[in-house]
Amino acid sequence: MDQKDILVQVKDLEVYFYNNQRCNKAVRGVSFDICRKRTLGVVGESGCGKSVTASAIMRLLPQLARIEKGSITYNSEENGPIRVDRLEANGRIMRSLRGQEMAMIFQDPMTALNPVYSIGFQIGENLQYHTAMNKKERREKSVDLLRSMGIPAPEQRVREYPHQFSGGMRQRSMIAMAMACDPQLLIADEPTTALDVTIQAQIFELIEKLKETRETAIMLITHDMGVVTELADDVIVMYMGNIVERGTVEEVLRTPAHPYTQALLESIPILGKGKNQVLEPIKGSTPDPFNRPPGCQFAPRCDYCHERCSSMPEEVSLGGTHGVRCWKSGGKPV
Numbered sequence: 001m002d003q004k005d006i007l008v009q010v011k012d013l014e015v016y017f018y019n020n021q022r023c024n025k026a027v028r029g030v031s032f033d034i035c036r037k038r039t040l041g042v043v044g045e046s047g048c049g050k051s052v053t054a055s056a057i058m059r060l061l062p063q064l065a066r067i068e069k070g071s072i073t074y075n076s077e078e079n080g081p082i083r084v085d086r087l088e089a090n091g092r093i094m095r096s097l098r099g100q101e102m103a104m105i106f107q108d109p110m111t112a113l114n115p116v117y118s119i120g121f122q123i124g125e126n127l128q129y130h131t132a133m134n135k136k137e138r139r140e141k142s143v144d145l146l147r148s149m150g151i152p153a154p155e156q157r158v159r160e161y162p163h164q165f166s167g168g169m170r171q172r173s174m175i176a177m178a179m180a181c182d183p184q185l186l187i188a189d190e191p192t193t194a195l196d197v198t199i200q201a202q203i204f205e206l207i208e209k210l211k212e213t214r215e216t217a218i219m220l221i222t223h224d225m226g227v228v229t230e231l232a233d234d235v236i237v238m239y240m241g242n243i244v245e246r247g248t249v250e251e252v253l254r255t256p257a258h259p260y261t262q263a264l265l266e267s268i269p270i271l272g273k274g275k276n277q278v279l280e281p282i283k284g285s286t287p288d289p290f291n292r293p294p295g296c297q298f299a300p301r302c303d304y305c306h307e308r309c310s311s312m313p314e315e316v317s318l319g320g321t322h323g324v325r326c327w328k329s330g331g332k333p334v
């Protein structure tokens with residue numbers, strides 16, 4: 001991958017939550033790239049740090065969170081590289097990037113849509129902030145966006161309010177809002193969790209189309225390895241704040257190396273294997289983030305756990321872009 005293909009570069013990012021003098025190291029030194037025109041799947045169980053990592057990229061972290069170490073560099077086509085780290089948090093730059101160059105869609109569209117404004121007004125607001133379009137042009141663009149997201153009768157729908165839309169249409173409207181200024185990066189945080197399967201498939205199709213037609217880079221956050229298989233080009237597997245495995249989807253699916261990735265894959269049905277296939281849930285549960293085991297965080301649940309797992313190994317390369325942090329795969333001391 002060429003340097004010019006990298007849109008976002010996350011380096012050694014550590015994000016901590018401070019609460020009642022206790023510290024939750026939610027993201028623990030993660031590094032990865034999001035490449036132009038590719039979908040990066042971020043997969044892992046609830047609480048592993050997927051959303052916090054995404055919020056750090058958008059610089060929309062909750063109040064108790066702090067970027068403790070590391071940096072995020074956004075390679076803007078218009079403004080060149082923009083680096084965000086603990087010391088450098090230029091609100092003005094981030095405000096101009098959000099919406100215009102990077103946008104995010106959430107699990108529950110109602111958290112992002114304002115119930116008292118029409119859908120058209122909310123899409124138009126983004127255009128008003130970032131473009132010189134007049135009111136008529138903004139209305140026309142909002143109608144076009146709704147149409148391109150597959151919303152029927154967009155001329156009428158644009159005047160309606162979120163409560164008049166179904167769940168799937170709200171999610172489509174949120175994608176329309178996010179795509180209003182043609183951002184280069186779309187972060188989709190579990191965008192279909194609240195939707196039924198047929199609507200889920202339609203939303204995924206829409207996201208896929210965005211990558212192809214608008215060349216958007218997509219960071220797709222999910223706890224579902226099946227979704228990653230369907231949609232992503234590259235994948236990072238997170239567990240308790242660490243990236244434990246990474247690679248192209250093909251590399252990771254063909255030869256999953258980390259016991260956690262293997263367990264995730266064993267817990268999803270495989271097409272063509274027949275209805276008698278046995279799905280293995282991952283035994284145990286994630287540790288208390290305020291009282292973590294030393295070393296590899298997966299060790300207490302791992303069948304291959306060994307004395308050396310009380311320290312965390314460095315990532316080892318398995319060829320190509322495939323990397324893993326596990327002693328079993330030849331991990332080296334950090």
Ligand SMILES: Nc1ncnc2c1ncn2[C@@H]1O[C@H](COP(=O)(O)OP(=O)(O)OP(=O)(O)O)[C@@H](O)[C@H]1O
Pocket residue numbers: 017024026044045046047048049050051052053062064223289
């Ligand atoms: N607003 C917050 N205040 C305190 N701790 C938080 C907050 N948001 C997240 N955390 C903590 O940060 C860690 C990572 O959470 P995060 O939301 O990134 O997980 P996730 O992988 O996205 O999970 P989910 O799939 O459930 O959204 C967790 O230990 C969580 O408890």
